[in-house]
Amino acid sequence: MMYPLVRELAAADAPHRVPVAVTCRVLGLARQPYYRWLASPVTDSELAEAHRANALFDAHRDDPEFGHRFLLDEARAAGESMAE
Secondary structure, eight states: HHHHHHHHHHTTOOTTOOOOHHHHHTTTHOOOOHHHHHSSSSEEEEEHHHHHHHHHHHHHOOOOSSSSSHHHHHHHHHOOOOOO
């Protein structure tokens, strides 16, 4: 996602501040979705879900012959509560 980059470039303390309109135009992004994202960035639950998904993806990549039950057991062993 490019929105964090837009926010970083438009920050007041950035070494070379680039306006949001210019950054969005160069990156081919619409400004309205950027401002919508800025109003409600990633929540803690979305971040936790992303970490879980990445951990499961990594476990599956390491041992692709194992299925969802093995991944569930691995997640529970790591202390993550997940539904079957």
